[in-house]
Amino acid sequence: MTTPFADFRAGLIAVFPTVAAAVPFALILGQQATEKGLTPAEMLAMSSIVFAGSSQLIAVGLWSTPTPVAALALMALLVNLRHTLMGASLSGKIAHFGRWRYLAAFLLTDESWALSERRAVDRPISRTFYFTVALTMFVFWQVASVLGTVFGAYLKHPEAFGLDFAFPAIFIALALGFWKGARRTGPVLVASAVAAVAVHATVPGAWYVIAGALAGIAAAVITAPREAPAETLDSLGEATR
Amino acid sequence: MTIDPVNFAAILAMGVLTYMTRILGFLIADRLPKSGPVRVALDALPPAVLVAVIAPIVMSGPIEAVAGLAVLVLALRLPLIATVVAGVATAALLRLAFL
Numbered sequence: 068m069t070t071p072f073a074d075f076r077a078g079l080i081a082v083f084p085t086v087a088a089a090v091p092f093a094l095i096l097g098q099q100a101t102e103k104g105l106t107p108a109e110m111l112a113m114s115s116i117v118f119a120g121s122s123q124l125i126a127v128g129l130w131s132t133p134t135p136v137a138a139l140a141l142m143a144l145l146v147n148l149r150h151t152l153m154g155a156s157l158s159g160k161i162a163h164f165g166r167w168r169y170l171a172a173f174l175l176t177d178e179s180w181a182l183s184e185r186r187a188v189d190r191p192i193s194r195t196f197y198f199t200v201a202l203t204m205f206v207f208w209q210v211a212s213v214l215g216t217v218f219g220a221y222l223k224h225p226e227a228f229g230l231d232f233a234f235p236a237i238f239i240a241l242a243l244g245f246w247k248g249a250r251r252t253g254p255v256l257v258a259s260a261v262a263a264v265a266v267h268a269t270v271p272g273a274w275y276v277i278a279g280a281l282a283g284i285a286a287a288v289i290t291a292p293r294e295a296p297a298e299t300l301d302s303l304g305e306a307t308r
Numbered sequence: 309m310t311i312d313p314v315n316f317a318a319i320l321a322m323g324v325l326t327y328m329t330r331i332l333g334f335l336i337a338d339r340l341p342k343s344g345p346v347r348v349a350l351d352a353l354p355p356a357v358l359v360a361v362i363a364p365i366v367m368s369g370p371i372e373a374v375a376g377l378a379v380l381v382l383a384l385r386l387p388l389i390a391t392v393v394a395g396v397a398t399a400a401l402l403r404l405a406f407l
Contacts, residue, residue: 084389108311109319116323126322134314140321147329149357154333156353159342172330177361184354229400232375235365236395238358239376240383245355252355259356260363267364279360280353287352288345 071195078199081186085178086203088233089120090211096124097215103130107216114212118205119176121273122146123212146273152280153180160187164194174201178237185244254290259283371406375399 069077093114100110105127117123122143129139154172157180164171179201183192246252263279270278340346366376379395386394 081388084392087389088392105315106310106312109315112311112316113319113322116319117326118323119326122322122326126318134312134318136314136318136321139318140325143322144325144329147326150326150329151333151336152353152357154330155337155340156333156350158334158337159350162338168334169331172334173327175330181354181358227400227403229375229396229398229403232372232399233392233396235362235372235376236379236392237388238362239366239379239395240388240391242355242358242362243380243383245358255352255356256359259359263360263363264367275364276357276360279363280357283356283359284349284352287356288348291345291348 069190069193071193074193074195075199077186078196079203081182081196082178082200082203084233085182085237086207088230088237089178089204090207091230092120092124092234093208093211094215094219096120096127097212097217098219099124099127100130100212101216101219103127104132105130105216107213110216111209111213114209115205117143118174118208119143119147119150120208149177149273149276149280150175150180152277153177157183157187160184160192161197163191164197167194167198171197171201174198174205176201176204179204181238181241185241188244250290251287254286255283258286371399371402375402 096114097107097110100113105113113123113126117126125142125146126139129135129142154175157175158168160183161168161171179197182200183197186192186196242256259279259282262282263275266278267275337350340350362376366372375395375398378398379391382394383391
């Protein structure tokens with residue numbers, strides 16, 4: 068059993084690299100927003116109400132006068148559809164949150180989802196762990212995106228410093244944590260990677276994440292061992308325990 | 309420090325639809341069976357989504373591919389933060405050398 072303080076500490080340690088990766092991203096977002104004429108207050112409103120990095124960056128790219136409200140809303144829906152898949156996989160692991168799940172859903176990001184799923188491989192996700200991770204991301208996201216509207220002009224070429232690579236680096240490291248052997252995880256990774264790269268090259272927008280995820284899921288279901296033998300093995304394990 | 313009403317309407321619409329995508333997954337999962345193919349699918353979802361996000365980035369150029377491979381090897385031995393720092397440094401050095 069872990070104590071709330073230990074979970075708080077584990078959450079902070081887990082979230083630290085993702086915060087370090089998200090801050091430059093938020094600064095650029097703020098800078099881009101200013102170039103489109105958005106005010107710091109509007110940036111704060113967007114970051115706290117939408118709180119979804121890539122859709123915010125695309126939204127700022129699409130922003131024009133008059134404001135294309137319907138196009139922005141539809142784009143946010145499509146880009147963030149992957150959150151539905153993430154919520155579905157996380158749901159059972161945080162069922163014990165009760166009503167707090169409605170807040171947990173609001174704070175769900177790629178990062179807090181990935182860190183929580185990684186945590187769930189080893190132990191249950193406590194409320195303290197989840198909200199430490201999610202709220203820390205939230206606070207830094209607000210502060211950095213608003214700071215970006217003020218100081219963003221100084222950070223025009225983050226890729227020269229390799230900062231854009233922090234994000235994939237985090238995800239590669241986290242993905243390794245889900246490895247359950249070549250037979251079980253291999254087909255998932257190959258199918259997902261091939262589908263994502265193919266769709267990314269041919270279809271505009273963020274459909275590649277959905278396509279890759281669905282291909283990976285399909286590969287898992289097709290290559291999964293049959294239910295009945297697995298259950299027999301389980302009961303066999305119980306009997307010998 | 310002003311907020312234009314039309315801009316605010318756009319932000320609110322984005323926010324509402326984004327929240328829908330987030331809560332929908334939680335609500336759907338409650339009604340799904342807890343075993344069988346659906347369970348297998350949900351268990352495969354985290355690695356599938358992570359790889360789907362990463363793969364196009366890593367395949368976007370030779371520098372990204374090399375840096376991605378370096379991260380993969382480093383992540384087997386180093387804690388997350390050290391892996392990220394090393395990955396960022398690798399990408400920066402490669403770009404400095406070849407761009």
